[in-house]
Amino acid sequence: QVQLQESGPGLVKPSQTLSLTCIVSGTSIRSDGYYWSWIRQHPGKGLEWIGYIYYSGSTYYNPSLKSRLTISVDMSKNQFSLKLSSVTAADTAVYYCARYFDINNNYRFFDFWGQGTLVTVSS
Amino acid sequence: DIQMTQSPSSLSASVGDRVTITCRASQTISNFLNWYQQKPGKAPKLLIYLASSLQNGVPSRFSGSGSGTDFTLTIGSLQPEDFATYYCQQSSSIPQTFGQGTRLEIK
Numbered sequence: 001q002v003q004l005q006e007s008g009p010g011l012v013k014p015s016q017t018l019s020l021t022c023i024v025s026g027t028s029i030r031s032d033g034y035y036w037s038w039i040r041q042h043p044g045k046g047l048e049w050i051g052y053i054y055y056s057g058s059t060y061y062n063p064s065l066k067s068r069l070t071i072s073v074d075m076s077k078n079q080f081s082l083k084l085s086s087v088t089a090a091d092t093a094v095y096y097c098a099r100y101f102d103i104n105n106n107y108r109f110f111d112f113w114g115q116g117t118l119v120t121v122s123s
Numbered sequence: 124d125i126q127m128t129q130s131p132s133s134l135s136a137s138v139g140d141r142v143t144i145t146c147r148a149s150q151t152i153s154n155f156l157n158w159y160q161q162k163p164g165k166a167p168k169l170l171i172y173l174a175s176s177l178q179n180g181v182p183s184r185f186s187g188s189g190s191g192t193d194f195t196l197t198i199g200s201l202q203p204e205d206f207a208t209y210y211c212q213q214s215s216s217i218p219q220t221f222g223q224g225t226r227l228e229i230k
Contacts, residue, residue, distance in 0.1 A: 047210060062217075109212075109214060111178070113167060114166065
C-alpha cells in the first residue's frame with residue numbers, strides 16, 4: 001500500500017524558509033514513471049501545483065514560485081523535500097505531497113496523496 | 124497558464140439523482156484531464172484520468188467524457204458518500220492547473 005506522509009513545522013515566520021519532507025512508503029521513490037510532487041491549498045480555496053521531482057533529480061516547478069522554490073530527493077531515505085524561501089502570509093496553506101504518474105508522456109495524474117499539513121506564516 | 128473553469132461552482136442534489144459537472148480549458152489539452160473528489164479535511168482522491176478512464180476502485184457510477192477544451196464528470200446515481208467537492212485538473216502542460224472546484228451538497 002503506497003503511503004505518503006508530510007512532516008515539518010506548522011508555523012513559519014514571514015521572510016523565513018518553509019521546509020517540509022514527505023516520507024514515502026510501500027513503493028520505491030526510484031520507480032520509473034513516477035514524479036514526486038507538492039501541491040498546496042490555501043484555506044477554503046482550490047488547489048495549486050507547486051512542482052515535482054524525478055528520482056534522477058530532474059525538477060519541474062510552477063513558474064510563479066520558481067524563484068523561491070527547491071525540491072530535492074533523498075533516495076537513501078525514500079523521501080523528498082520542499083523548501084520555499086522568503087515566505088509571506090500568502091504562503092499559508094495546506095501542503096500536500098503526492099505521487100504523479102507519467103510514463104512515455106502519457107497518463108499524467110496524481111494517484112496517491114499525503115494527508116496534508118497546514119503551514120501558517122505568521123510572526 | 125491554462126485556465127480551467129468549472130461549472131457550476133456549487134450544486135444541490137438528492138440521493139439517487141444524476142449529476143453532471145463541466146470543466147472547460149482555456150486552450151486545447153487533448154484528453155489530459157483528470158477529476159478528483161475531495162471531502163472536508165481530506166486529500167483529493169483521483170476518480171477519472173485521461174478524461175474518461177476510471178481509476179481502480181472507483182465506483183462505476185462515476186464517468187467522464189470530453190476532449191480538446193470541454194469535459195464532463197457525471198455521477199450516475201448519487202450516493203450519500205458522493206457529497207464532496209470535485210476538481211478537474213489539466214496535465215497537458217506545465218504549470219498543471221486545477222479548476223476552482225464544484226461543491227456538491229445535499230438538497
